[in-house]
Amino acid sequence: MTDYRGLTWDHPRGTVALRAAASRFSEESHAHTLAWDSQPLEGFESHPVGDLCARYDLVVLDHPHLGDALEADALQPLDELLPASVIEEWRAATVGSTARSYTLDGRLWAAPLDVATQVAALHRASVPEPPRTWDRALELAGTAPGALSLAGPHALLTYFSLCVALGDAPATGADAVPLVGGAVGVTALEMMRDFLGRCDPATAELNPIALLERVADGRIAYCPFVYGYVNYASAESGPVRFADVPRCRPGGPLGSVLGGTGLAVSRRTPVSEELVEHIVWLLSADTQRDYLPRHQGQPARREAWTDPTVNEHSGDFYRDTLATTENAWVRPRHPGYTAFQLAGSELIREGLLTGRPAAALYDDLEALHRGTARAAARA
Missing domain, CATH: 3.40.190.10 (Periplasmic binding protein-like II)
Known part of the structure; x- marks a missing residue:
């Protein structure tokens, strides 16, 4: 046997x-x-x-x-x-x-x-309709408790999703530089900083499961990018509703990172x-x-x-998040990528929480990526 x-x-x-x-x-x-x-x-x-x-x-x-x-x-x-x-x-x-x-x-x-992919999650009773644009998502975060998914590898993945939504998917090769173009990368980090500034910073330490549990009980009203879990959705009267991610501009791409x-x-x-x-x-x-x-x-x-x-x-x-899932971006799969994913996410998370300027944070992330690329080339 x-x-x-x-x-x-x-x-x-x-x-x-x-x-x-x-x-x-x-x-x-x-x-x-x-x-x-x-x-x-x-x-x-x-x-x-x-x-x-x-x-x-x-x-x-x-x-x-x-x-x-x-x-x-x-x-x-x-x-x-x-x-x-x-x-x-x-x-x-x-x-x-x-x-x-x-x-x-x-x-x-x-x-x-x-x-699964990063989708929007909202507390149904607090947010009857999901924001369809980033500007509307920012407005909502100013009036209802919001959160960004930043724990573990997720700060980098939220950054990548915004870069895709801005029209510049990150490079996937181990030796491809830059990882993201400067204008888009800085803009994405500024967008994350602006949204996080309207949120309880303690939520930055919560993994997607913990975030969705707080959406379910109403402590978080809206999260624009978090990996979807059907377990937190139920029949129409359930507390959590999932939706496509907000677009950075009307008619722009649905930026999300496949999981x-x-x-x-x-x-x-x-x-x-x-x-x-x-x-x-x-x-x-x-x-x-x-x-x-x-x-x-x-x-x-x-x-x-x-x-x-x-x-x-x-x-x-499923129906409400299918468009985002169909268009989700596939991450790099080269040796050493998962270590970079964790290190890059920690860099972004700490930079956002400590107020590091977006341009300097972008430079830090690109330097980390170049170091990973050099290490891969020597291997």
């Missing part, structure tokens, strides 16, 4: 459906069992995947970890395990760039299980036919449209996002 063990992240969105499905797998298979451990969100965002794959057979990961994972030779490419027709079907069926985000060097390294999760197979894992069938089942249309939503999951397939019943039960979470 093979006892498979997986690692996911410690939130109902990351655990409930996978554990229920693992029980189903273990009951139906006479030769294999599957169980899931979990780690905190901060571990999911930053713990080296190579280390996790040395201990686990299956790992739920975020696409920016691929560069480090491949450098450590930690993953099995799924195109060696699955029929090409299945992979092509996933690529066609998943929302936006979800499947592409787990494709590197022409190979698929994780099954696109779940998709979500992929299901990867460790290089060390003896892969059985039953395990392959289980992964294919998790990504099937019926599972994504029915099983995952019933078990607090957040599917990746477009059929689920546009399904009337799924939307009815989620307060239109």
Whole structure:
């Protein structure tokens, strides 16, 4: 008997459906069992995947970890395990760039299980209609308690989202400089500073889950960029409403940074036919449209996002954020990127909280990026 063990992240969105499905797998298979451990969100965002794959057979990961994972030779490419027709079907069926985000060097390294991106979240009773422009978002922050998502890697990701919305997507190559053009980068930091100046600075230390819990109880009325969690949406009368992010100008891009999760197979894992069938089942249309939503999951397939019943039960979470998710930007996936993501975010967060001028903060961030690029070139 093979006892498979997986690692996911410690939130109902990351655990409930996978554990229920693992029980189903273990009951139906006479030769294999599957169980899931979990780690905190901060571990999911930053713990080296190579280390996790040395201990686990299956790992739920975020696409920016691929560069480090491949450098450590930690993953099995799924195109060696699955029929090409299945992979092509996933690529066609998943929302936006979800499947592409787990494709590197022409190979698929994780099954696109779940998709999320930065969207707007508002307390329904306090903010009946979401702001559609940044100017309106600023006005709202002056009259109702707002928050920016800045903890962990999220200050950098909010910065990136604003840069995309301003029309200058960041460079994705390890050695590409500048990371963002000076005019756009400074403007984005000034926008963050202006919004944060109208917020309780203590919210800068809250991760997306903690921010959404405060939106749910009304302590925060509006957050313009935070990773969406369907678990905090419910039927129409629920306290949290999710919406597309505000545009920096009317008709401009919907700037957001893709998140979500992929299901990867460790290089060390003896892969059985039953395990392959289980992964294919998790990504099937019926599972994504029915099983995952019933078990607090957040599917990746477009059929689920546009399904009337799924939307009815989620307060239109999917329908109201689909445009942002379809257009979300894919982060760099080169070795060393996740370390830069944390360091860059800390730099931005501390700079904003201490009042560092936006131009100087931009220079600091670009210098950090150049140092990362030089280190990558020496590796």
